[in-house]
Amino acid sequence: MDSVIEDIRVRKILDSRGNPTLEVDVITWNGFGRAAAPSGASTGVREVVSFPTGGVDGIIEEVEDIISAELIGMDAEDLQEIDLVLKEIDGTPNLSAIGGNTTVAVSMAVAKAAAASYNLPLYRFLGGNMPSQIPFPLGNMINGGAHAGRNAPDIQEFLVLPVGASNITEAVFTNVAVHKRIREKIQAKDALFTGGKGDEGGWAPNLTNQEALEIQTSSCAEVSDETGVLVKPCLDMAASEFWDSDAEKYVYSKEGVKRNTGEQVDYVNDIIDTYKMFYVEDPIREGDFQGFADLTQKAGKKCLICGDDIFVTNAEILAEGIEKSAGNSIIIKPNQIGTLSDTYNTVNLARTNGYVPVVSHRSGETPDETIAHLAVAWSCPIIKTGALGGERIAKLNELIRIEEEMSNPEMADIKW
Numbered sequence: 001m002d003s004v005i006e007d008i009r010v011r012k013i014l015d016s017r018g019n020p021t022l023e024v025d026v027i028t029w030n031g032f033g034r035a036a037a038p039s040g041a042s043t044g045v046r047e048v049v050s051f052p053t054g055g056v057d058g059i060i061e062e063v064e065d066i067i068s069a070e071l072i073g074m075d076a077e078d079l080q081e082i083d084l085v086l087k088e089i090d091g092t093p094n095l096s097a098i099g100g101n102t103t104v105a106v107s108m109a110v111a112k113a114a115a116a117s118y119n120l121p122l123y124r125f126l127g128g129n130m131p132s133q134i135p136f137p138l139g140n141m142i143n144g145g146a147h148a149g150r151n152a153p154d155i156q157e158f159l160v161l162p163v164g165a166s167n168i169t170e171a172v173f174t175n176v177a178v179h180k181r182i183r184e185k186i187q188a189k190d191a192l193f194t195g196g197k198g199d200e201g202g203w204a205p206n207l208t209n210q211e212a213l214e215i216q217t218s219s220c221a222e223v224s225d226e227t228g229v230l231v232k233p234c235l236d237m238a239a240s241e242f243w244d245s246d247a248e249k250y251v252y253s254k255e256g257v258k259r260n261t262g263e264q265v266d267y268v269n270d271i272i273d274t275y276k277m278f279y280v281e282d283p284i285r286e287g288d289f290q291g292f293a294d295l296t297q298k299a300g301k302k303c304l305i306c307g308d309d310i311f312v313t314n315a316e317i318l319a320e321g322i323e324k325s326a327g328n329s330i331i332i333k334p335n336q337i338g339t340l341s342d343t344y345n346t347v348n349l350a351r352t353n354g355y356v357p358v359v360s361h362r363s364g365e366t367p368d369e370t371i372a373h374l375a376v377a378w379s380c381p382i383i384k385t386g387a388l389g390g391e392r393i394a395k396l397n398e399l400i401r402i403e404e405e406m407s408n409p410e411m412a413d414i415k416w
């Protein structure tokens with residue numbers, strides 16, 4: 001009774017790139033949940049469709065009525081059933097009728113309303129009483145590729161992971177110390193640097209990939225020494241973005257270099273060795289399971305090889321990757337698959353097969369903090385959600401609150 005859905009409101013709001021997205025309110029007899037959908041810039045081709053043609057404006061008039069007609073009167077606790085109804089309402093395999101961003105915002109708002117109906121935080125409602133582990137924050141330091149303007153590096157994200165942090169506050173402030181140090185180093189190298197940032201709050205400098213790698217890794221080493229908290233460098237190469245399918249080459253425009261798949265595997269393996277990378281995401285284009293498997297064979301014992309565009313949070317596609325030994329880690333973005341239940345299925349499949357699940361923001365975000373709760377509830381050891389910027393710190397500050405609330409919090413175990 002407490003969690004029976006009484007009303008649903010859907011509105012158009014701004015995301016961090018100034019694009020429209022959806023925010024959903026779910027009101028139960030005794031609770032309230034609000035969630036908003038993020039959006040990607042370097043999206044995987046097999047993601048569900050975020051919005052039908054016409055975008056948010058194409059659905060905003062009717063979608064509230066369509067969803068309310070089915071969901072009002074249902075119990076918000078029945079998350080799986082509600083997710084099935086959402087998929088039935090859409091009626092297409094890729095959620096292209098009402099949009100995966102619509103279904104995911106409703107799905108998350110329903111979960112939050114159910115939790116609130118019982119006066120529980122979302123991480124506890126979804127995860128029960130046992131979760132006590134806090135994920136390590138993977139923070140963006142330098143942005144390139146589709147997340148930055150002209151002249152930035154081809155590699156999309158130069159990230160850091162404060163693996164030596166003993167609590168979340170230490171972890172997020174260590175990341176910020178590296179972010180500040182990187183700015184100083186970019187300024188020292190480029191007198192014309194304006195301090196510009198990319199979509200995820202990393203600096204967007206006029207640097208080659210190599211220069212960015214040097215600055216990233218020397219900053220990690222210096223901050224590790226100064227603070228005593230070990231910080232490791234990580235990358236999201238978003239390689240599909242610079243794969244030329246006609247030439248069958250990875251095209252590094254900044255250096256004027258092209259690499260075939262074998263050369264790309266060797267190049268990434270060299271970067272992992274030279275810079276002691278802890279984690280490399282999308283080093284190989286989506287669809288190339290063999291290339292992923294080759295790199296995993298070479299580097300998978302010394303580095304997390306994470307699939308984002310290739311797996312798109314889809315359990316069926318991940319199962320193919322598992323069978324082919326492609327990667328050893330997976331990015332988890334609820335709006336790539338459209339519902340919380342399907343997101344959870346993918347996390348479970350990953351975990352039972354030794355793939356490290358990394359819950360992630362999108363480049364276009366809102367201050368919605370839901371993913372912080374998902375990472376804790378589902379014991380995901382890493383959360384990728386930037387280092388700075390209002391829409392990024394919304395998640396990080398929520399983790400600080402969650403840690404404070406727990407009786408025996410500890411950082412996740414990432415000695416994989």
Ligand SMILES: C=C(OP(=O)(O)O)C(=O)O
Pocket residue numbers: 039040041042043044236238308331360361362363364
């Ligand atoms: C967060 C990412 O970017 P986007 O949201 O643009 O897919 C990513 O590629 O991991």
Ligand SMILES: [Mg+2]
Pocket residue numbers: 236238281282308309331
């Ligand atoms: Mg990615």
